[in-house]
Amino acid sequence: MPSLDTLLAFLGISVLITLVPGPDNLMVIGQSLARGRRAGLAFGLGCASGCLTHIAWATLGVAALVRASAGLFAAFKLAGAAWLLWLGIQALRSGGTLPPAAGTPPRPWQRDLARGFVANALNPKVGLFFLAFLPQFADPARGSVSLQMLLLGLVFAAQTVVIFGAMAVAAGSIGRLLARRPRLGPWLDRLCGLLFIGLAVRLVSDDL
Numbered sequence: 001m002p003s004l005d006t007l008l009a010f011l012g013i014s015v016l017i018t019l020v021p022g023p024d025n026l027m028v029i030g031q032s033l034a035r036g037r038r039a040g041l042a043f044g045l046g047c048a049s050g051c052l053t054h055i056a057w058a059t060l061g062v063a064a065l066v067r068a069s070a071g072l073f074a075a076f077k078l079a080g081a082a083w084l085l086w087l088g089i090q091a092l093r094s095g096g097t098l099p100p101a102a103g104t105p106p107r108p109w110q111r112d113l114a115r116g117f118v119a120n121a122l123n124p125k126v127g128l129f130f131l132a133f134l135p136q137f138a139d140p141a142r143g144s145v146s147l148q149m150l151l152l153g154l155v156f157a158a159q160t161v162v163i164f165g166a167m168a169v170a171a172g173s174i175g176r177l178l179a180r181r182p183r184l185g186p187w188l189d190r191l192c193g194l195l196f197i198g199l200a201v202r203l204v205s206d207d208l
Contacts, residue, residue, distance in 0.1 A: 001142060001143055001147070001148060001151065002137060002138070002139065002142060002148050002151065003139075003142070006137055006139070007152075010137045010152055010155060010156075011155055011159060014155065014159050014160075015159055015163065018159060018160050018163045018164075019163065023084075023119075023123065023202075024044075024047045024116075024119075024120060024160075025163075025164065025167055027043065027047070027116070027119060027195065027196070028040050028043055028044040028047065028116075028164050028167050028168055028171070029167055029168075029171045030191070030195045030196075031043045031112065031168075032168045032169075032170075032171035032172040033171050033172075033174060033191075034091070034191075035112075036172050037168050037169050037171070037172020037173065038109055038112075038172070039112045039172075040164075040167070040168030040169075040171055041164075041165055041168045041169070041172075042109040042110070042111075042112035042113040042116065043112045043113070043115060043116035043168070044116060044160075044161070044164030044165060044167065044168050045113055045116065045161060045164070046112065046113040046114060046115060046116020046117035046118075046119070046120070047116040047117070047119065047120040047160070047164060048116075048120075048157050048161045048164060049113070049116070049117045049120075049157075050116065050117045050118070050119070050120025050121040050123075050126070051120060051126065051130075051153070051156065051157045051160060052153070052154075052157055053120075053121045054120075054121070054126045054127040054130045054153075055130055055134075055149070055150065055153030055154070055156070055157065056150075056153075057130070057131075058127065058131045058134055058149060058153070059134075059146050059149045059150050059153065060146075077124055077204060078204070079122050081200040081201075081204045082200070083118055083119060083122050083200075084119060084196050084197070084200035085196070085200040087115060087119070087193075087196045088193045088194065088195070088196030088197035088198075088200065089193065089197075090193070091190070091193030091196060092190055092194075092197075130153065130156075134149040134152050134153060135149065137152055138152070
């Protein structure tokens with residue numbers, strides 16, 4: 001198993017990576033602003049759960065196979081971009097859904113959880129990141145490399161839950177203040193929709 005020093009170094013770098021503005025944390029913030037902290041927390045938890053699929057792929061070496069096949073990699077990119085595009089269109093078509101008022105049943109959190117999971121799991125760049133990142137902290141002299149990568153991946157996912165949760169709570173609080181101005185509702189949804197569409201375009205157009 002990795003040493004304590006290795007785990008602490010890995011955790012510090014993981015926190016910095018998670019804090020850097022990227023698709024996942026931007027989507028968590030966007031969902032929290034537009035639909036409240038509950039939706040943002042669920043979406044963030046979904047993103048962190050999606051990381052587990054990439055961790056498993058990297059541990060088993062599947063991500064290496066995807067990287068080796070240009071066609072398969074392109075298919076994953078297009079699938080992820082299509083999902084983000086669909087989320088963006090849905091947000092643009094919304095009439096403006098700010099955090100629900102008192103007495104109004106909120107949207108089932110499972111929907112936001114599933115959206116976050118799919119958005120992360122269909123992003124092949126995340127899988128390639130783990131494939132390149134995790135082995136750097138695994139030492140064959142300390143036991144099974146696969147088990148070390150699995151443990152490191154779980155540490156990464158755990159800190160992601162904490163950071164995304166804090167982002168969702170903060171953005172959700174701002175969203176509640178904005179909810180006092182109902183006219184901002186459609187604009188928040190449009191902003192969130194444009195964010196999703198922009199991320200879809202970026203995923204397709206990036207030279208990987």
